Amino acid sequence: MDARNCITLQPDAVEYPAVLWRCGSNARPPVITVQGNLDLLEGKIIGFCCSVRCPGDAILKIYDLARALRSQNITLIGGFQSAMEKEFLDLVLRGSARVIICPARGLGTMRIPAKSGENLTTKL
Numbered sequence: 001m002d003a004r005n006c007i008t009l010q011p012d013a014v015e016y017p018a019v020l021w022r023c024g025s026n027a028r029p030p031v032i033t034v035q036g037n038l039d040l041l042e043g044k045i046i047g048f049c050c051s052v053r054c055p056g057d058a059i060l061k062i063y064d065l066a067r068a069l070r071s072q073n074i075t076l077i078g079g080f081q082s083a084m085e086k087e088f089l090d091l092v093l094r095g096s097a098r099v100i101i102c103p104a105r106g107l108g109t110m111r112i113p114a115k116s117g118e119n120l121t122t123k124l
Helices: 018-022 056-069 083-092 114-123
Strands: 007-009 032-034 045-047 075-078 098-101
Touching: 056 083, 075 083, 083 098
Parallel strands: 045 075, 075 098
Antiparallel strands: 007 032
């Protein structure tokens, strides 16, 4: 990721996603750093996470799930940090599904795997 293309939004900013005000508690939403299309946060989103340790039968199901979801009109969200999550991301980016990446350590230091990078940049 190129930190120069990231923007930081305060909750009172006009561009701040309204959906973040609607979810959770009555507490003030956090300051966020974003890059890309904020409209992806609206509508239905499917979350994906996978443990670092994943049994073989689950891996096969994940491959099938990725192939099924990549051609759907949906948005997927996840950190995509474990090996299986990275593989899932690579498979999904070969299709038309939209993806929101939420790295645990921030956008500025995030690295996109080379094989996923081409597909990801065309979707931002």
